[in-house]
Amino acid sequence: MTAESSVSVPAPASAPTSPRAQDLWRRWRGVLGVLAFMIVLAAVTVLVSRPRPGGYLDPEATTPAGAHALAQLLRDQGVEIRPARSVDEARELAAPESLLLVTRTEFLAAGWLMDDLATLPGDRLLVEPVTEALQALAPGVSAGALTDVEPRAPGCTLPAAVKAGGAVTGGVSYNPPPGASSCYGGGLIGYTDGGRTVTVLGSGEFMTNRRLAEEGDAALAMNLAGSRPVVVWLAPTFPQAGPADGETSFADLVPAGVKWAAVQLLVAVVLVAFWRARRLGPVVAERLPVVVRAAETVEGRGRLYRSHGARDRAAAALRAAALDRIVPRLGLAGDVTPAGVVAAVAMRTGQDAQQAGAVLYGAAPGDDAGLVALARHLDTLERQVRDS
Amino acid sequence: MALTGRTGLLAAVGALAVLFAPQPGAAVLGLLLLLAALVTVDLLLAGAVRPLRLERSGERRVRLGDSVEVVLTVENPGRRRVRGRLRDAWSPSARAKPREQPLDVPAGERRRVVTTLVPLRRGDRESAGVTIRSVGPLGLAARQGSHAVPWAVRVLPPFLSRTHLPAKLSRLRELEGRNPVLIRGQGTEFDSLREYVAGDDVRSIDWRATARRSDVVVRTWRPERDRRVLIVLDTSRTSAGRVGVDPASGDPSGWPRLDWSLDAALLLAALATRAGDRVDFLAHDRAVRAWVTGASRTELLSVLVDTMAPIEAELIEADSESMVTAIMARASHRCLVVLLTDLNPAAMEEGLLPVLPQLASRHLVLLAAVSDPRVAAMAEGRETLEQVYDAAAAEHLRGERRRMTSRLRSHGVEVVDALPEQLAPALADAYLALKAAGRL
Structure with missing residues (x-):
């Protein structure tokens, strides 16, 4: 039956199903092309639209809030601008003859950073310092009320302010320490402390690209920032944090060879992952037949009886089954009366008729123990009928 | 790569x-x-x-x-x-x-x-x-x-019940060589004439043939041949229920009723073919799933197993009316219709019972069902309260099946209700009994 039917059928041809390299290329080139186009477009946009991103008063930012114009003006005047992004950089660039211009002090909130800055030599120009910066770099000056930024007259004798005349100033107004000059309504505090000149600005707005051309802003800014041949311009762009002096992390102590060996091990792990991840052929799916045990409904009915304590129904089912087996054995017809069955059983087994009647036709058992006892009585009765 | x-x-x-x-x-x-x-x-x-x-x-x-x-x-x-x-x-x-x-x-x-x-x-x-x-x-x-x-x-299908075939075939041969007196009846037919030997029933002496020859000649009889047997397999949801132990894998979750039924159908088909009857096969739930007819005696078994192989139980309710229509359309002459289904009282009540008289009036119907050994085992439980409740539930089902069986018998339907392993031989015995009684 198997041999004859398998011989004549010709074997069908095989066909490769895996995609070829050019198929893959054909399928993905559109996606890759779009991706490449988007990357090129983004790069060109960044390069062409020059406004270099940068924060407020960043010497290299050409945005309205940046200070590239002021830096450029200072360079034209022969002042050397040394931009610094972190306290460490500022420390390396600072010299006794330099002016330390500090902006965005909120990024230098850590106390030890301020202490670090306070040790640097040279003059200081603080733009909108936060309280910690004020305490560390301009002790004696305290912040007062907040005023509007608007064109104001100098109202003091500080040469830089007097020469510049009116300027867009304001912001935080400071309370000057004894012996200090307070210009523009407290928006500019200048004093000399131990041979260094410290200047505190309540608003740096007049130094930005946007406002530099207004009033005497440019003059004021150049007078203040160009007072020294070198300006160390500390303009942090993100919150500064790092190890404190004298501390070295675990990573610093590990030799470079070990780090690179770890990288190499990572490469090995990735390669092993590629090896293990590649399956030999796809997963084969199959429609499975349903698995239903036929006895499940009966088991369910048994549990229902139990959970509801349906002793009457259970007893009735057991009695009916026992009678179905006993009555034919007694040679009785199917339509015999209960009394007839009981009498026949009593005669056959020699048992008390009343007792047999109670087992076969009695009331439903009152408790669970009664049900179990009834089941066993029925068994006994059935056995006696069978064996007699 | x-x-x-x-x-x-x-x-x-x-x-x-x-x-x-x-x-x-x-x-x-x-x-x-x-x-x-x-x-x-x-x-x-x-x-x-x-x-x-x-x-x-x-x-x-x-x-x-x-x-x-x-x-x-x-x-x-x-x-x-x-x-x-x-x-x-x-x-x-x-x-x-x-x-x-x-x-x-x-x-x-x-x-x-x-x-x-x-x-x-x-x-x-x-x-x-x-x-x-x-x-x-x-x-x-x-x-x-x-x-x-x-x-x-x-x-x-594995045709496990083929081990029973030799025994049933020897029963069949016994039937054929039996003393004509005991089996002569409606369903027997004249076979041949042979010489009288001591012990033959004198009533079977053919006087006309005896007169032509010098010896006393008796007629012999044999069971009727060339009867039609239509095996109808119910592939609806009740056939998906698993009973017994899967003989192929030993899986204790069981083998579908459908597979046990197929096994019994194969034994019956093999036996009926040897007995000279023609066997047709129909699988049906709401529509005809398979239909085998007119296969030659030598090819019948291979055609049958080939047809049976892809049949799966469908999880839908059987449409008994359309099944009876399909049987009536395919079997114009009287034949033995063997229905392989489940004696599920609820499904029977609504499906088969109303249309059964129509079928039974035209054909001899033999209904074969697999009973669940698990239910039989549950009915014996007496140890704990849980077992007694389970036993009551099992007895409830068995009582319903018994009542259903007696109702079917009152309609003139023969019923075989056997445990999975015993279904095939029991069905073969029922067939042989019908044949011996000449009721086909």
């Missing part, structure tokens, strides 16, 4: 070199480039998988429980040797062994790869494709590709 473990090992060993290299960063980059170059070279030198020609041969049919070998011939028309691994994938229930195996085909040669299937279930098992991984000479990388090589193996 695929990498091998050797690539990862090489990279891991490279980590040692990096550890002691004077310029570790450059060493990492160099190793990476070296690995990439080696992998590329290996890929280029590996034998191509795509041009391989694969061909199958071997068995297309297997009986459930047996194993079958499927041969795959791999021909390499390329210029490079193809060395690596091959996986001949089949659906999980085909239980293909080995899962994957080594392959080494030199250029221009061909190799045979044998996969052994030990199917778990009846039905058609189809090949899910062949995947080959061809490793390069360095053993670092491999090309991988799949081929569709169609092949299907039909898993036939």
